[in-house]
Amino acid sequence: MTLPPYSDQQETIINLLYQFRYLLVRQLMKLLNHKDPRRIQEWLTDLVKSGYLAKIKVDEKRYFIYCLDTKARYILKTDKDKDPTVLGRLHKEKKKDLPFIQEQTFICDIFLYFLSKKTKKQELNFFTSQELRGHKDFPEPLPSAYIELIEGKETSRYFLEYFDEYTIHKVVRNRVQYYLDYCQDGNWQSNTSEPFPMVIFVLPTEKFKKHIQYYSTAVFDKNLSEDIELHLTTKNEIKTGNVNWDG
Numbered sequence: 001m002t003l004p005p006y007s008d009q010q011e012t013i014i015n016l017l018y019q020f021r022y023l024l025v026r027q028l029m030k031l032l033n034h035k036d037p038r039r040i041q042e043w044l045t046d047l048v049k050s051g052y053l054a055k056i057k058v059d060e061k062r063y064f065i066y067c068l069d070t071k072a073r074y075i076l077k078t079d080k081d082k083d084p085t086v087l088g089r090l091h092k093e094k095k096k097d098l099p100f101i102q103e104q105t106f107i108c109d110i111f112l113y114f115l116s117k118k119t120k121k122q123e124l125n126f127f128t129s130q131e132l133r134g135h136k137d138f139p140e141p142l143p144s145a146y147i148e149l150i151e152g153k154e155t156s157r158y159f160l161e162y163f164d165e166y167t168i169h170k171v172v173r174n175r176v177q178y179y180l181d182y183c184q185d186g187n188w189q190s191n192t193s194e195p196f197p198m199v200i201f202v203l204p205t206e207k208f209k210k211h212i213q214y215y216s217t218a219v220f221d222k223n224l225s226e227d228i229e230l231h232l233t234t235k236n237e238i239k240t241g242n243v244n245w246d247g
Helices: 009-020 027-032 039-047 072-076 090-095 097-116 167-183 187-191 206-222 236-238
Strands: 052-058 063-068 122-128 145-151 153-161 198-203 230-234
Touching: 009 039, 009 052, 009 063, 009 072, 009 097, 027 039, 027 063, 027 097, 027 145, 039 052, 039 090, 052 090, 052 097, 063 072, 063 090, 063 097, 063 198, 097 145, 097 153, 097 236, 122 236, 167 187, 167 206, 198 206, 198 236, 230 236
Parallel strands: 153 198, 198 230
Antiparallel strands: 052 063, 122 145, 145 153
């Protein structure tokens, strides 16, 4: 098959959409360190016409969200790190429910928050659940992301979970218990020879955050657990950049 031509910048966009699944123009501007939205829009429009990308219109807010489409798999399949199962279902990406799509776009906002806080001496590795597919030793279901922050010989590791406004309290409470059990069974520590990662929950509201703070404290105290470290924040704190991990 002869593929429509694409530039290096457009190939980068395709790979970013494999990582994050759904992206906005404003996010691509930051990811590509590009100040001209019109140029990015030109690249996106061309990729959509070529069948590499699809665009999803969010009517009430009059903007588009972009995702991969079927022809992108012919570019991505040459990379052994790209999951063939994911590539085989690219035609379904544009048909997902809007709440799911918006949840995925916010994962990119979380990455951009961590990127903004990184110092020049630090290296940030951010692996989305899409990239973790097929890797052993990770929680099930997979976390929203796995993060490594490296500075010199020191590496801080995190499991990140994002819960949107449609999530009920029971789901998050169950996930607290899951991580406690997952930490205490020792599989991660024995199979990776690394300490158990810190856990970050991004919650929809401050009220929700307080509820989980009280619940997790009670659960950890009951189990006398000092091996797991849970940090809580909210969607708004991430958006504003004013994260209070201990509040």
